[in-house]
Amino acid sequence: MARHLPYEWLIGVRYVRAGRRGGRNSFVSFMSLASITGVGLGVAALIVVLSVMNGFQRDVSARMISVLSHIEVYDARGLMPDWPAVAAATARNGAVQASAPFLELQGMLLEGDRMKPATLRGVLPAQEAKVAEFIRGDNAAGFAALTPGAFNIVLGADLARELHVKQGEQVILALPSQHSSLSNMMPQTRRFTVAGTFEIGHFEFDSGMAFIHLQDAEQLQQVDAPAGLRLRIADANQAPQVAQALKQTLDGQYILHDWTQRNATWFAALHSQKTMMFIILSLIVAVAAFNVVAMLVMSVTDKRADVAILRTLGARQLSIMKIFMVQGLLSGLLGVVAGTVVGVLIAWNLGAMVAAFEHLSGAHLLAKNIYFISAVPSELRWDDVAGVVAVAVALSFLSTLYPSWWATRSQPADALRHE
Structure with missing residues (x-):
């Protein structure tokens, strides 16, 4: 199946594999691993935090409803x-x-x-x-x-x-x-x-x-x-x-209030907090995307001779861009996949993990007089996971644009003269 892929994809995949195996520039390999790890950590953190906030809203809402009633009817x-x-x-x-x-x-x-x-x-x-x-x-x-x-x-x-x-x-x-x-x-x-x-x-x-x-x-x-x-x-x-x-x-003349009206301020505040946490933690992925930029810039420098040879064989500038875009995007995707798997597993088992930590350390993470509940809740929602993955992939893609464009600016004669 790989034989039917465009040569830009084949070379981009080869560069990713070569970087992971050591390549000619060990620092490029290190930066590639750092960018993958950074993206993965950012994705996992986002999934876990959003799951905790979903669980917090679910548990507190359920306990509120059990006391406040769904609808209250008053006589005017x-x-x-x-x-x-x-x-x-x-x-x-x-x-x-x-x-x-x-x-x-x-x-x-x-x-x-x-x-x-x-x-x-x-x-x-x-x-x-x-x-x-x-x-x-x-x-x-x-x-x-x-x-x-x-x-x-x-x-x-x-x-x-x-x-x-x-x-x-x-x-x-x-x-x-x-x-x-x-x-x-x-x-x-x-x-x-x-x-x-x-x-x-x-x-x-x-x-x-x-x-x-x-x-x-x-x-x-x-x-x-x-x-x-x-x-x-x-x-x-x-x-x-x-x-x-x-x-x-x-x-x-009757006045009706439902439970969402009685707690509208609380739910609005929680929604705002969730949105802000998503934006703030997305910066982790953005920082990792800068690592992708740095890794690609060094990869372009390391592969100047390869680029020159491809240009002399007739490769277009767009093809050179695609090669490094594939390399950067695949590195980002590896981080996204790894982070998604880790984040989902942690979100599914967070309650047990926190309980084990509290048992071993003797510390209690949530004071119920402050947070209303005493256990760390978690509710994984796949639409949140999809949103996190989409943001991470988009940032990874954007981080490939400048280094890929920069790769097309090198002149084949200048690059081969120093080889």
Whole structure:
């Protein structure tokens, strides 16, 4: 098959192989290896970093959705006394799988001299379990104990640890007074019994959220209805479209928010970070491309006699350019292939590799109070891999243009005179 290739390709491939085997100029061989290694490292780094950022977004999003709900429906009047009818109306949309009423409060939890702010959500446990995935398994027992008038509370695991309370012990909830005035700024307080804890794996929720029964929340707020409904749909990614459809079908003045709106700033920041990391790490490949330029320039100098002989045999300038473009591009492709293989393998096994490193070193790479999660996630996406490969190949190709053009500027007589 090689015999049918154009001679420019045959000579370019031969130059790559000769450089790798030592050739007449050992430094050219070293630069060729350096350029291949540089491109490979850049490609592998890009694939691994993008996979980690994809995994981070996937894990944090999944844990957010398990708590925040896919869609929230609010009554513009402030309360939703007719929530069963609204729930039945939303159920007519085939995408809606379940609904649950809720009422949120902002308060302070106290135990001894320890004090922590918390978001309290009043729920109906049986209904909430249909829209919140985390109310299952070990987390379900505490929610079953949330009964009207019992004033039980389920705390996030980190919140319970920070307050130093366990199941069966009590905490004090302090809320702003519903009838506060300049002469009466004292908060209202209520003692709750810890019925259990839950752990989602998202530090923001595990350390700052608690659940009580809906009727207890209504009593504390001195209202007689929930604030709205939480909806679970079949595909969380379709939440904006389903919310828009519900706006058009629900009768009345309702405000709908999907989970992407509530976290729009966070997702926008993460997208910007991913884009910037791609650009910054692409500079690694760009630096390696400069090595390709240097390697080709030295290769052209080393092969001046070969170029002169080819020119005297009738080779055109374009053919000389093709020879060195093939040499440089093949060197870049070797780096791209090697980097892609290494990057994909690392991305697939990153979790195990990090866990082994943490076990051997005793260090913990991610603090969950900073990064929300405590394990290094990774999600390999082939469109990211394709983008990285395309950028690396394009940079490798561009790096061959100037040295290849420079090779055509040498005069055969001058080159052969010194041989």
